[in-house]
Every structure is written in structure tokens, then in C-alpha cells.
Amino acid sequence: MSDLRPVEELSLDEAAEELRSLAERLGEANRDYHQKDAPRIADAEYDALKRRNAEIETRYPELRRADSPSEQVGAAPSEAFAKVRHVVPMLSLANAFEDAEVIDFDSRIRRFLGLSAEEPLAFTAEPKIDGLSLSLRYEKGVLVQAATRGDGETGENVTANARTIDDIPERIAGAPDVLEVRGEAYMSHADFAALNARQAETRGKTFANPRNAAAGSLRQLDPKITAGRPLHYFAYAWGALSEPLAATQTEAIARLGAMGFQVNPLMRRCEHVEDMLAQYRAIEAQRATLGYDIDGVVYKLDRLDLQARLGFRSTTPRWAIAHKFPAEVASTLLEGIDIQVGRTGALSPVARLTPVTVGGVVVSNATLHNEDYIKGLDSHGHEIRGGRDIRIGDWVRVYRAGDVIPKVEDVDLSRRPADSVPYEFPRTCPICGSDAIREEGEAVHRCAGGLICPAQAVEKLRHFVSRNAFDIEGLGAKQVEALFADDWIREPADIFTLRARYGPGQPLQLRNREGWGAKSAENVLNAIDERRRIAINRVIFGLGIRHVGETGAMLLARAYGSWDRFREAMEAARSHEGPEWEELNAIDGVGPVFAAALVDYFHEPAARAAVDRLVRELDIQDVEAPRTEGSPVAGKTVVFTGTLERMTRAEAKARAEALGAKVAGSVSAKTDIVVVGPGAGSKEKKARELGLNVLDEDQWLALIGS
Template sequence: MSASESAQSLIEKPVDDLSREEAVLELERLAGELKTHDEAYHTNDAPIISDAEYDALKRRNEALEQRFPDLVREDSASNRVGGELAEGFGKITHSVPMLSLDNAFSDDDLREFLGRVRRFLRYDPLMGDLAVTAEPKIDGLSLALRYENGKLVHAATRGDGTTGENVTANARTIADIPQTLPAGVPEIVEVRGEVYMAHADFEALNARMQANGGKVFANPRNAAAGSLRQLNAEITKSRPLKFFAYAWGEISDLPANTQMGMVETFQTWGFKINSLMKRCVSAEELLEVYHRIEEDRASLGYDIDGVVYKVDDLELQRRLGFISRSPRWAIAHKFPAEKAFTILREIEIQVGRTGALTPVAKLEPVTVGGVVVSNATLHNEDYIKGIGPKGEALRGGKDIRVGDTVVIQRAGDVIPQVLDVDLNRRPEDSTPFMFPDHCPACGSNADREVNPKTGRSDAVRRCSGGLICPAQAVEKLKHFVSRNAFDIEGLGAKQVEMFFEFDMDKGGVRTPSDIFTLRERDSSSLTKLRSREGWGAVSARKLFDAIDTRRFIDLNRFIYALGIRHVGEGNAKLLARAYGSWEAFYEAMKAAGDPTSEAYRDLNDIDGIGATVAEALSQFFGEEHNIAELDRLLEQVTPKDVVVEDTSGSPVAGKTLVFTGSLERLSRDEAKSQAEALGAKVSGSVSKKTDMVIAGPGAGSKLKKAQELGIEVISEDDWFKLTGAD
């Protein structure tokens, strides 16, 4: 086993299965990883893993330290709060350390926390209720504000918990932070809280940054932290930062004897406090607050990542005290990091390059796994209805509607998806979503293909607009000019995108036929291609010449260039060979629009084509928009007939053959290629038009039908004798 494989095996091994020697190595790895992530999050405001992944590393480290307490390292994350201080700021030592909180990840973790508190205090139920406050855990940057004689003297970030960065000048620019406090406040007051950015302000800031060519922020927490820690206070002043007060450090005289009372006092001093803070007296009450806040998370307008519980009585807080880096009297109940409740505002139908109609949920923005999510996939129309791929009920058969409160999930880099619906919060006037049967971009029919073997409809509804659908146009054009299609030199993907953005009277290209009128339109346009950035007289002329060289093109390339679903290079060659000319192919495809027609049966019988391709072709040529564009294109381009080799001496030239059963001396593809080289057509089914059947061992229904129709049947050996290949 290599060193990397050995290290990976340790990472995946449960803590209880690690030996002492392995634990030493694992604790060393965890110390290094957690230090890196602490610096990325606290110092650089640019986390590189999600909260859930970070919490998992912390829990593994703590579990190892509990199992091997004598192996705890000096650089362990359990001995550290926050990260290194950023360069460029002065330092302020906190008179009272700014510690972090332990985390709870389940309802049982909360009950265990309450149990530990009661056991430590030897709290007798006869003493009355144990009151605990619950408040949203704001996802921002912690800040300590020191006031002396009612005046703000300095502001400091958490830093490493002992020493923070001096951001006083920046803090003074935040409207929610009072510069002075009312008369009668204690001589020394240090108010602590969280600097954050509201969702609407975050979106507006990112829009401005993008418009000015700046770097956008990943989420509101990063935006708030990056804005507060600017060396230029004028930049901070231009950023819409807010502040919630919820705690304190050094204070010369406590104005209240409860957590709730202290926070309410802050409000009278001019600070903003969170109105969702509640005082509870049981685990059930606390959990009710937790789950209600979790469900309301998306509508708050700012990011939270859990609920913080604190013992309300300050004397009990004093008795409980602290353990290493966190208080015994408080805990943070984190939300599941990859799931969140939010409101579905709209269902938007997006049309992909293959014509697939994909429903996208437009959501009230919510942060999930460290990323602001405002869109989520709804997969397809059956998923919206609550129907699975085999007809089974999804989400208990609940459909998804606009206005619903939904649960979304984001795991790793996977596109967020809607998992469930809270029917208890569904608006009374809601109605089921009606999935469109016409393309929202071009108005063409949007159909679901039916699998001829199973009779089951495809999960995806697709636009039949093909060449004229604007939603598909750019990708269709890229395909049209690609190497195995028209292969126009100097007209690649980037150029296609550029021409698509031009106005039509200034050299725009929207459809394939527009490519071949470029030279003519350019000559009469006031905006010449040669005068545009990146172009000149020579490059423009070369492009026009390259386009002209492709006005005559092989039939198979022309068919492939049309971008018809299921018609790749191989099928395009089959079709070109079967019909020989564009005129024959074109007329046959239009006639094949009737699935009961002989033309459709002939198409379906071409060996290698089958019902799926036949259906795609009949849909494409059954769409008037496509026919109109083809007519325009054929005014500019001439598909060349297939060159037929001289097979006058071949015994099977012009005949329609069917191979069936197990061929023993050559593969089915080899047999087909051999027959076509001899001028024969190979079909996949037996009909009155079949001239000969070559049957190997195991031949079944095709052989029987040939015998019923009186069609000549020969063996594989006879085939070799007939063709002279033996």
C-alpha cells in the first residue's frame, strides 16, 4: 500500500478502530487541516470547505482526544478559538476572552446539554423551572464594542479569542452601532454581537461589484467579514453592514440579572436586538423555537446557521463557568448544513441545447452549505407532480406549487434540489403547476417521447423547434459549424457566440441560413465586419471565402449538421446511404410524419435506425418552423448525392437484405458493411420489399416471416459463396 493509500485508510477508519500509533498520525493530520481551514474562514474570509465538512473534522478530532486524552496536541483546534490576525490592523487584547460555543447537531444533543447543566448544578426540580433563552445564531463576524463613560473607544474582532483586530474606524461607519450610550450606563461597557449583511443588500452589493469588474462575494458572511476588515474605512462605509447585540464582555455594573434582561437593556441603549429571542422552560419549548426558526429561515432576510441556547440566570451562568474554550451554560444547535426551508416564488421553464424543458425553482434566497441558493432543480414535470420514474409516489404523493414552503438540499457541488413540501404552510389559493406542452422560447410543440419497447413516456419533455428555437439556437449553430458537420474554418464556438449577439442588420446570425448570407449582408451594412474589434479586412474576407467553400456538402454531413435528436454521425451515414440524395430523403421524411405510412415503415426498417430515431426524424420534419428554415438554407447550400460505387457485377446490388440469427464467421456490423459495399441495402426487419434473408443459428421470427412471404433464405456459408468472399 502506498503512503497516500495508507493515509486515506486512516481517514476512513472509525475512531474506535484506530490504534494508538494511528491516532497520533490522525491527530497530526487533523491539527494541520483544521488550522488551514480556521485561517481560511477567520483570517481570509474565504472558506474552502462547507460548515458541515468542517464540523465533521472537529467532531473527529474531539472524539480522538476523548479516547486518547494524553495525546492532545498543543496546536489542537480544541485549544484554539478563531484564526490568526490579518495583517494591517492594530491588535486589541480582550479584557474578557471571546470564546466559542460547543455545538449540538440533534434534538437529543440539546436534551443531553440540559441534562449536563442540571447534573453540574445538582438542580432539583423542586427548585422550579430551569429557564433557558433561545435565539437565532447569526452567520456573520463577531465584534466587541468597548464604551467608556458612554463613548465608543474601540471595536475589535474576535481574532484568536484573546486578541482581536482593531477595526474601530470601520465600526464607526455602521449605522446600527451607537457612538454614544444614554446617560446612566455603567462606566465600562463592552457590548458584543454580530456584524452581518442582509440578503437584499448582499445581492445589490454583488451586482455593483460585478458591474464594476470586481470580485463578487460567495455569501453574505464573507461579504460582511470582508467589508468590516477593510484597511480603508471609506470602503466599509460604502457597504450596507448591520449589527445585532446579544452578549457582553467586561462591564463595571450589571444592569440585569438574566440573559434576557441584559439583551433587552441593550435595546434601551440604542442597539438592535433579535426579536426572535425567546425565554423557555423545557426542552420541548426550546425545540419548538428551534424548528420554527429553521422553517422561517428563508424569510428572515439574513443568514443564520442555528439557534443558540443560554441558561437565563446569570448567577447560574457564573456557577457553571467554562471548559477550555467554551461556556458550560451555552450551546449552539446547528441546522443540518446541507438542507434548509425556503419559499418557492416561481417555477421557470428553461430550454436546454437539446430542447429539453427543465423546470427550475426560483427560491427566496437562503444559505445552504456556505452558498447562497436562489435556484434549485425540479428535474421534470413528473417530479413536480410527485410521481417517480416507475409511477411510484414521491414525497408521499405531494405535488410542488408556487408559494410552497419547501425543503432544499445541497450536497457538495451537486445542484440544489427541492426535496419536500410543507403542506401545513401551503397558501389556501395555491393551484397545481401546469407544465407547458409548447416551448416557452419559440412556441413549437413540446413532446415526451414514448419508448416503443416499454410504452413508457420519457421523463423529459422536449421542444421540437430545432433550428428556429432561440433557446437552442447558439448550441445548434455551434453543432452546425463543428468539425464533422460543415466545418467552416474561422467560425468556431466563440465566433458563433459573437455573431449571435450582433443585431441582424449588423451581421447577426440566428439560424444556419444566416451564415451563408453574411457576405451579402455585410456588403450593404454600415457596420462592416472588418471594422469590428478583433477583425480586419483580411480576416473578414477569409471567413466569407471559407463559408463559400461549404456551399456544397456531403449529404451525410448535411443531415448530421441539422442537429436532429438521436441522429449522430453514424445514423446520418446510414440515412444518406439508404436514400442516396437529399430530395429522396427530404420527401421520405415528410411522408414519414404519418406513423401508419409506408415511408415511416421503410425508415424504421433501415438496419440501425429503429423506432426511436424514426420518431425523432418524423417530429423534426413535421415541424413547420424547421421546414421553413430548411427551405431558406437550401437556397444557399446544396447537399451532394451519395456517390455509388460501380456494383454492376455484384449479385446483390440494389437488393434489400436482412441478416438474422447468430453469424459465426463475421460480426453483424461486418456483414452489413460487406453487403453495402456490394451495393445492397440492409434492413432490420422482414417485409414484402425484402429480397433475401441470411439466417444463422437461432433465427426466429424474422426467418418465420420470410418463409411465410416466400422470400429467399440462405445460410451464412451460402452468403460467402454467393458474394465470392469464401
Template structure:
């Protein structure tokens, strides 16, 4: 793959993976299988490894979960709830251990013990205890902000309400789940009552925990298994296993298959035993999690992107089944992308009935030779909707599927940009599918998060001509009297909606920037841009200046593709007019950088020469934990150079520029004092 091709594919993968994260974590409604999702993540990681200079600011490795629901109160985690990197083979796990050795500069004969535990397919939750009392329970959310589910968690019998002899502050983390037997019994009761039947135990557990009414949660058979911790006021032990044993002694349920393994081969043998027992376990699992046993090593390893360096999830292979592809339908997204959706004859896979699959794009349909009526093999690994892995009837006489060259929503021409596989509608704002999707995106949880303004209301207001662009949302109060006269709208609901809109005035400017729907600008990229420019006005001024693209490209984490997209957006007069209207009506607050506040926050540090007490990766991680940026070259903007033996041209340049230079020992003192 050429570099331009890799850049385009990384862009596509970032958007596609973010879309599936929202469906899985926020809506409990995935549309692809775990295996399909894992394949996308693995492809992204392989490309990032091959082209490290193309790593995007909205890389999936910088994301965790999805923005929390607006239906429940939001709460900030004292320590982020991150996700795990995945391994798919024994060699992947061995590579993980080799990376640990390299980072910590361990000798080859130094023992590296691991803990191994089943990876429960449930909903992650954090339980906070203060002075032995449960005071807060929250979902993972986006890893930083979760949903407050304290009243609901108090109904789960597995979770202790009070603790004896516990640290003054203790956050315990684990999975809320539903056993297979309880899930089957719940669905039988739901069907008998004519109520919703759940697709799988994970969805049932997630939906039950996130209820507004704790009485509904209490009526559901939820369970809890502990697998880790967050903030603690005192050490829980010197090893992962010691800490697990202490938490078990405090009354938290721990699965009996959590064990300490002396080395990687012993851990892989335990994985094989669990995989053999998988079908007979009382709950769904999708792999085994390995964690470095020594907690001091975990501390040194720290985190990279969205995941710890000291843990990895070894996933199980996908489950397969055969069915018929009855229809291929085309959906139009907010960016105009035409996505093919396969409608299947419902089939059971691993205890779940599935009937839909995304077919990704025109090339994927062509690669598999898919036609309506084909017999296909699908695979699933924990989610509702699987992937098609094989066409079983490619030679049967049947009409080929003709991919549309015009948008099914507006009739505009549908084309692929040069070098891209996605087909997009060229209708833009004249396309009702795009206009509505753009508006839905603007008010979505990840963007402006306007409670009560859902898809149905957006469609209604658009048909009435009240909203055509995002700024019209902040003018809806002018239609209050008309809205009161419409079916389904009462004074209380109208005032609640208008209050929710009013509450978003002065909101997060990064959310508003993301909500504009600029191609390639996710929430992480929006934050990176505003970290540099502070306000959307300043960003626009930079984008429309004589050196706009170059100035944007110079922003940490923003490459030429993103810079060009932002530049193009702000050079359109109608976009500038809309942004001006939004800034006038919504008045977003200037962006505030949430990085750790130290004397080194925002500084640029360069490491050069040989480091003798730590690896280069560990040194860079230390800088990042101080809120600094670890750069690869020295410039006038460099604030500090850490020089070890053998430092050459970078040290010379630092001296020429008058940049402060310290030794590795002096750097260790800086880290200790920060």
C-alpha cells in the first residue's frame, strides 16, 4: 500500500470504528460483530505501525467507549476507565511480553509473571467507596465521563453496600452482567408479557443497568464480577494477585478462573483451558485478559493512547453460521456516504438471532460477489450483527447487484472521490438524508448533546421549515406558540426542549466544532485544534489566512488531510456565515485544556542520546504524564532537552538555540518533584 492509500484508509477506519463504538457503548445496538470490529482495529494498528507519521489525532487508539447517554446524570471518573489492546494469537501475546521487556529494559531471563482472567461480556462499571460506604457507581462512558447509576447498582445483590477495614477511598471496577440462564428466563417473561425481547445477555445487562427507574433494574437478574480498581487511598498490595485477593476478602465477587501465571506459556495454557470450558460457563466471555502481576512495573509502563501498556485481551475466534442474503439496501449517512446493508434470513449464532449485516462498501460486495438470494456464511463473536465471510453460491445464475450511481434519497449523482472506495451523494445540503443526518449529528451526545431533540423532532421541524441548519435550532423559541398547537407537544415538553437548547449556550467549543460535521474532524481532532487556537474564531482566522493549510498542519496531531478539510470548510462563504450565526447564538466557551496541570504542561521536551535507567518509550510517557509533549527534533519552540551519553546533533542545536539541557538524573528529579 502506498503512503497516500494508507492515509486514506486510516481516515476511513477512524470514522468507521468511531461509528461502531457509539453504537456498541452508547446505544447498546451494535451493527457488526466483535470479530468484524476487531478486524478493523487490527487493520488500523497494522497501518499505524507501518506508517507511524500518518497516525491521526482521531485514531481509534486515542478513543475509549463513547460519550455517555443524556438520559442519566454524568459523572467524571477520578481515574480514566480505559480499554484494552487486543491479541488474536499466542504470538501476539508473546509479542506483548517482549514489548514489556523492551520498555522496562528487562533481561531475557527476568521472570515476567502475568495474571489471567476471563473477559466477561458485560457492561463496565466503577464503584466508589468512601470510608467503607458505597457513594457512587458509574458506567465507563467515554472513559473520562460516565453515567451515574448509583441507585441502580444498589439493587445488585453481588455488590456490597458497606466495607469493613477498607481503604478510606476505594474505587472497584468490574463487569455488570447477566447469566445465560437468567437471560433466557428474562426473555421468556418478556415474551409472555408482550414486552421487548433482548438480543443477548450483554444488551440485556446494559439496558437494565441504565434505566431511569431503579425499580426496573431491581427486577432484572444482574450480577457483578470485579476485575480491577481505580483511585485508592492506600496500596492494595505489591502484585495484581495480592490486590485481587484483598478485594475478594472485602466481599467483592471474583471469578475462580482468575489465576497467577509464572510466564507467558503458562498464561496461554490457561487460555486454552478457559476456551475449552467456554460453552459451559454460566456467563458469556469473549476472551482472556492478561495483566502484568507486578504493580510497580504497571506503574512504570503507564498508558499509551486509550490503553494500559501492562495488559492485553486475548480474544477468542469468531462463531459461524449459514443463512440467506435476502436483500441489499442502501442507507445514506450524514456525509453522503452510501452504505450497503444486508438483510438476512434470521439465524442463530452462538445463542443470538441475527438478521442484519453491514456490507461496508461497493468493493466488499464485489470481492464476495454478493447478490440478493445468495447463501452466505457469517461469523459472530459476541455482537448482534455479524460479518459475511464467504459467499457459498457464487456460481448460481442470479442477477448481479447493481450499485446505485445516484442517491436513493435525493436523486443526485453518487460518486467516489479519487482513491476512495466509498460512494457519496453529491447533493450536500439539498439532500434530505444528509441535511437531517447533519442536524442529528449536531445535537448528538458526542456533539452538542441537546436532550429531547431526537430524530423524530428534527424530522418534524425540518418538514415545517423551522430548521434547515444548526443555527436554526437556537431560534426555535420563536416557534413556541406554533409548537404548542401541535399534536404531542404540551407546555411542559415544549419548555423542557427550549430549556435544553438554552442550556447549550456557552457550551464546550470543541463539541460545537465537532458538531459542524467537517470531514475528518472528530472530537479528538477538534480538541487538538482548539488546544492550539483557543477559539473557533481564531481557528477560522488561521484557516483563511495566507498560510492557512501550513499553519493548521503544524498543529500537533493534525496532518495535511485534516488541515485541507478544515481549510476548505472555512473558505466556503455559507459555512463562515453559519459559524458566525452559531457563535452569536450559542456563544461557546473558549476551550480549556484538561491535561494534568504541572509546570511542564504545554512544554516541548526532546530526549537525545542513550538513556541508561529507562527506555526511550518510558521517558516519553513520563513527559506526557506531566502534560508535556515529547518531540523528535529540536527547534526554537523546544523547552527542554534531556541528553544522555552519545547525544549529537540535537544537543548541538539545543546549545546553539540556548535551549535548557539536563542530564537523565536531573530529568528524574524533575519527574519526582512535579
């Protein structure tokens, strides 16, 4: 994460590498938070990681990974509890950190629904409780099951524990036959302090914060322990229903309150986005006096029929967002500037700081992005920070609002030493000594050493064995670095020949390495062999091709189906023209830069030879198509062109993809269906010339049964 730069300055390759690291860190944080009730990073750090991931995915949607944190909710349920399959998935919320993002949220919904800025559109605003999500299922008014969120699809059965919470009624009146109430179990500040005092007296476990205390209390194997813990519950949503609760969010929550559930008294209906922001500030002003933890405000579209039209992304609803409270800022001394070299040769400056606590986390490093940022310039050469440069010995303001690692916000010139000098960015690689070249139009310097640069070679191998590439158990980044240092591996294929070269019976045995016994060495060799059979998308991603991230690799895998067809297409697209080149560029999410990097990679002799050596060691599997039984358009390639009148383009695309179709941006002989509306031009003409299936909007809706 030390090569972090402004998102707009990241190349596709750098963005892909950062998304890989983010997926790994966030997955670990989710397990700590949701499974172990023992988070090792602060909420502000987690939000920062999530936001950075979202920012990169928004700018580079083609890089979205199959294991993207945006695709995940919570963590797998603990083995200590029986499993509960959620009939309706328990999703998370997208986050906003600035007013502008809330305004954009309102605008996105209006665009999706085809509404103008003047048309009325109401939302609700309510505090975001910092507790543990809990789902309660009632059948004919009787509580029959309580479950945690888990990973969103499957949670933990904590029914016996939930029955001990006073705010959760055993029986309710006036409810549908099936009602799944969703809300947050939490602990008040006063009860938390009293609990920790009791735990300390008895030498029991004390908790870091009320959220951990609530989660740990609810997930006790002995309900008697939970009964002795003072938990509360706010209801704010619902899952499975046998009949609708109401026509609006406001009315539905009021009905839950009438049934006996605690609902938050600070929830308000807002007629305009300005009202939403005003309620956010009103709630923020009361934050310290509420007596329980909140970390933001949740906005939801009020009309439930419009919520249904908007639907969901993979893990978040389109009709709701959490407006988080801001993170902290702190001042500290910049002791030095380190230059680190990434997989693509990017030289990234990192500020080495006197440790300081920011947002509950001790910070000792911060990104400095690139040479221009240090000089006080943005990517267009315009002044930032009033043109104040950053120097070793400066006192700097550091903040953590929305980034993976902290950023330097500004410099305190009043405290600058009299003998300070401007920082000179290196013109050679600090690792291999090769020239550090800054190409025209780029903000980053890159080492020209290529594979002769140990830093780049090691980073490529670390990427290859990463969790979302080949994920070889027991062979992680540290092991790869050690094997590379001893010249045992130089390229990915070498990993799969380790057994033949250094296994039992060979002159130099893997088991004789420091830290490797006979058992551990054999386990690693077996794990390597197990990864010889691997999905095509993992292979493509593992190659570390610049601009090709995990999401891009999956797009390619689904578009070409098999390794042989993919490889042949890349070979045939040599001249950046012809049908294979057009087919590649027609894949939705693949642009000219992405395509060029991919094709050029397969026509670079050294890279191609290394790929051939690797592929000879593998059994590459096709990727299974998504399960969309009964869909008339599953597996078909669809292009929308012209103006749609009964739905927005975003709605049409989302619906088609939900039915298993592939939505492309251009028409080719591989296209199955072209949906045309008024104003369709060259795409419709080309489709008819090719004799493709051309449908108007009504015919398309009839086909998909909408």
C-alpha cells in the first residue's frame, strides 16, 4: 500500500495491484470484526480502506475483482453456531464521506429513474448505529429465529441469546404471517463502562468499545452469559415478508414501532437533499449526548416501489447510502522520504513520520504520491496547498479520511527549519540503479530496468502467488522473496518445477532450507501441485499484465471461454485491427488502453516465452457461466442503442446482466441481440447489415418477461 497515489493518477496496472492488496486487507479485517469480535484496525481505517477500494473501482470498473470487497458482506459465520440461510440476503451499505457524494447519490437515483432535479423525491435519514446486525424471524406473531448477518447469505443462529434482550418481543400483534425484522443490537455507553468494570473485577475479558462488547455478548455459546449483558435493539428494516408492511419506508418503520419494536426517534423524512444534509448535521451535533455509538447517518429512498425499481448491486442497495462522520487530522514531524519500487516499476515516495495517533490508529507513514505532489502541484501542473512544497524536517498535517494509508494534507511553514532544502526526486532506481523515467503525460517515474530490477521481479512473483491469483497455501510473499533471493525461482513456471529440481532425492532439497522441515516442504510442494489445475481467470490475472485486473481477467475468461481461444485471439490481434481486435474491444469494460496492453504483452517475446513455460505446467479450466436457469437471454451478448423510453439505460443494463446476459458497448458479428430506441444510429445500421436480431424496447421487455 506504500505506492498509493491519487486515484486519477493511477495506471490500470497500479490500480489492479492496489485492489488486490485492498481485497486481502479488507477480507482479514472482516474476519476479525465479524467472526472474532476483535478488530485490529479502527473503524476509520476500515472505512478508509473501503472508500479507497470504491474510488478505484468507480474510476476503473473493468478492474473490479471477483473477490472485491464491494462484493462481500461481513464474513463467514462461526463454526460454533448453527447456520441460518437468509431468505433475503443481509446486505451492507455504500458509504459517502462528503456532502457532494450525497448530492451525487440523489442525482444517480434520479438518472436511474429518469426523474428531473425538480421532481419530488423523498428520503429518510436516521442514525447509523454502531453495533451488530441482527435479523429476527416471526411466524404468526411468534419469534422463531434470530440470526447474525454472517457473510450476508448465511448467518449464525443466536435465537436463544436474542430472547434474553428486553427490546426484542417474543410475540407481536398486527404483523404479517411471516415477518423478518432487521436491526442492530448495541450496548449503551453507561452499560459498557459498567460491564468492563465488572469484567476487570473478576479478571474477565474487557472490551475495546461498545460494539465489540455487544457482538461478543450476543455470540456467547451460553445464553445465560448474554442474559447478564445489557444489550439493546433498534429495528430499522425487514427481510422476508408474507405481505408488504406499507407503501413507504416511513410508514413501515412506524408500523414496526406500533408492534413493539424500538425504532430510532431521530429518523426523519426529508423532502430534498438539503433536508438530508441538515438532518445529518443535527444528528452529528447530538452524537456525543446520545448515550450509544453511531458512526454516520443512513439515507433511504422513502417510496418502496421506487426501491424495488432501483434494486441492488451485488452487496449494496442502490436506494440507500451511509453518510459517515469525518475522520481526524493530526500534526507530526516528517523525518524522511523513502522511495519504494512497485511491480510495474513505479517509484513511490512515502513520508516517514514521527508516530502520531490519527483516527484511533498510530500512523508512521503517509503517501506523498509523486514528484509533483511533493512540489505542491496537481496532475495538471496547478498549485495545491498554495504551492507549498514538502521537505524533510517539515511539520505536516496528516489525515485519514477515505484513503488506505494517511495523506499529508498541508505543511506548517512557520515551523520549517531555516536550513531546509527542496526535496530532489531520484532519477535512478534505488534498487537496481537503472534510469527512473517519467514519460510524457504521466505523473509517475518508472524504473527502466524491467525484469533485471529485483524489486519488480519479486513484486510480480508476489502478485502471482497472491490470494486472488494462484493462492498457493504455504507459499506467500515472504517465502517467494526468500526463494527469489536464493535464485531458486525467477519466473512463475519455476514454482511448478520446484519439486523436480529441489524435492526429495535432489542434491539441494527444499526441506533443508531455514524454516522448512520435511513436513512443511512436502506440504508446500503438494499445495503447488494442487494449483496446477486452475481457472482461466486466475491465470490471466496472475500474469500481472499492466492494466488487467481481476475483474478484467474475469471479463476475458467469460468472453473467450477457454485458454486456447483466448491465446489465439491475442495472437491474431497483433496489428491492433481486424475482427479479433474488434471482438476484444467490444467486451463491455474493455477499452483501447486495456486491449493494447493485453495484446502487446502477448507479442513481447520474453513475456510470451515465460507464459508458454508456465502453461505447460498447468491444467487450465474454463470459468463456469452464472446460473440463470430459465432466462431467455442467459449467455447472450446484448447491445443497447438509442434512447430507451420505459426504463433508463442503467436499469436496462442491470436487468440484462441479472438475467445472465453480457452487455457489450459495440456491435459485432458476435452480438446476439441489439435493442434499439429512438435515435439509434450507426449501431442499428451495422446490426441490420450483419443480420443480427434487432428488437425495439417493447419486444425486448416481452422477451425477458418484464
